[in-house]
Amino acid sequence: MRTLFRLLGRGVADLFLHPWAQLLSLAAVTLVVFLSGLFLMALATVDAELSASRGETVYQVYWRPGTDMGHVRGQWEEMRHLPWLASVETYSPDEALTALARRMGETAGGAGGGLPGGLDVGFLSGKSPLPPTALLTFAPREADPEKWSADTQAYLKALPGVERVAASPLRDELGKAWRSASRFVIWPTVGFLGVVLALVVGNTVRLTLSTRREEIDILQLVGARNWYIRLPLMVAGALQGLLGGGLACLLLAAVHWRFRTALNVPPLLLELRLPPPEQAALLLAVPVLMGILGSWIAVRSR
Numbered sequence: 001m002r003t004l005f006r007l008l009g010r011g012v013a014d015l016f017l018h019p020w021a022q023l024l025s026l027a028a029v030t031l032v033v034f035l036s037g038l039f040l041m042a043l044a045t046v047d048a049e050l051s052a053s054r055g056e057t058v059y060q061v062y063w064r065p066g067t068d069m070g071h072v073r074g075q076w077e078e079m080r081h082l083p084w085l086a087s088v089e090t091y092s093p094d095e096a097l098t099a100l101a102r103r104m105g106e107t108a109g110g111a112g113g114g115l116p117g118g119l120d121v122g123f124l125s126g127k128s129p130l131p132p133t134a135l136l137t138f139a140p141r142e143a144d145p146e147k148w149s150a151d152t153q154a155y156l157k158a159l160p161g162v163e164r165v166a167a168s169p170l171r172d173e174l175g176k177a178w179r180s181a182s183r184f185v186i187w188p189t190v191g192f193l194g195v196v197l198a199l200v201v202g203n204t205v206r207l208t209l210s211t212r213r214e215e216i217d218i219l220q221l222v223g224a225r226n227w228y229i230r231l232p233l234m235v236a237g238a239l240q241g242l243l244g245g246g247l248a249c250l251l252l253a254a255v256h257w258r259f260r261t262a263l264n265v266p267p268l269l270l271e272l273r274l275p276p277p278e279q280a281a282l283l284l285a286v287p288v289l290m291g292i293l294g295s296w297i298a299v300r301s302r
Contacts (some may be wrong), residue, residue, distance in 0.1 A: 008239055027206040029244030030251070031289075032200045033283050037252040040275035040283075048273045050101060050178040056086065056139050057149070059156060060166040063132040065093070067161040072132045076161055081134060082152070089135040093128035100130065131163065194282055198290045201244075205237045205294030233295040240292030242243070245284040252283075 059080075063072055069092060076090045091099060135158075143149040149167070156165045219229050256274050263270040274280065 013137065015155060018225050021208055025204055026240055026247075028204045029201055029241060029287055030247045032197060032204075033245050033248035033287055034251050036197050037248055037275065037280075037283050038255070039193060040190070041252065041256065041272060043061040043186060044275045044279070045270060047178075047182055049270060050182070050230045056137060056170045059134075059136040059138065060154070061134040061136065061156050061159075061162060062164045062166075063130065063161045065131045067132060069132065071161065075161075076134060079134060082101040082136070082138075082155075082216060084138045084140040084142075084148075086139040087137045091130075091133045091135075096133050097128040121277060156302045167212050190279055190282070194286055197220050197282075197286050201241060202290040202294040202297075205240065205291050206297065208240075209233065230296055234292045237291030237295035238288050239291075241287030241289070242284065245287040248284055249280065 072092075073090075074283055076088070077083070080088055138152070140148050153167060156162060253274070256272055260272045263272065275283075
């Protein structure tokens with residue numbers, strides 16, 4: 001056990017034996033992981049943007065006939081602050097009756113009959129049988145439009161005095177297509193990037209060990225066992241991968257914090273997104289594993 005801890009300690013101390021070589025290797029690992037993280041950040045941003053719904057949906061809200069208009073107008077003002085609201089049209093009972101009569105007149109006039117100016121409903125002023133109505137047009141950009149739609153309908157139906165809420169389907173062909181195809185695009189891309197990252201980091205660690213070729217050859221000549229030679233080198237490789245991956249993740253977080261809203265201006269309206277946790281974990285795990293594997297292969301190839 002004492003020998004094991006001594007070899008582990010030697011692996012940590014080996015990081016300082018050839019400082020310039022280790023520093024350049026660390027810089028190379030950090031750069032490769034950082035560039036991979038930037039690519040994953042771009043992929044996460046595009047995924048979030050395409051997954052968000054971009055269509056429009058219309059909600060028609062009907063109040064019970066005879067509902068106090070002062071109370072209804074107060075609710076109309078509250079509705080104007082709903083998220084993703086693109087436009088709102090409101091009709092009191094008299095306004096709804098006038099609009100209906102105008103439309104009926106236009107329809108009848110277009111068919112060759114009726115009054116071109118619409119129907120005269122002045123005698124029903126103040127006695128309209130139609131309910132107060134609101135026509136709400138939303139342009140949501142939500143990653144889960146079904147949940148947003150259910151929450152919006154629940155909010156509107158819970159308003160005091162509301163009798164019925166009708167909604168048109170959300171027209172969002174692009175978002176639906178991407179959400180169904182993204183799993184076949186994102187993970188193969190992440191897998192390919194992981195392979196490239198592993199090859200580059202592993203090769204970098206192996207090249208760094210070339211500075212210790214004579215030391216390894218001497219240890220093998222005097223009969224040192226492979227595990228006695230490998231363990232310190234594998235510890236040094238793992239620490240180098242961990243430091244490089246950690247520094248790259250810190251740089252990535254700094255870039256996200258500084259430029260998160262840099263593209264959030266028309267016409268782009270993009271907000272940078274950090275990679276999801278499972279992808280971010282690869283930026284640490286792959287350099288560590290390849291640092292260990294690269295060190296092991298470097299000794300085995302002697």
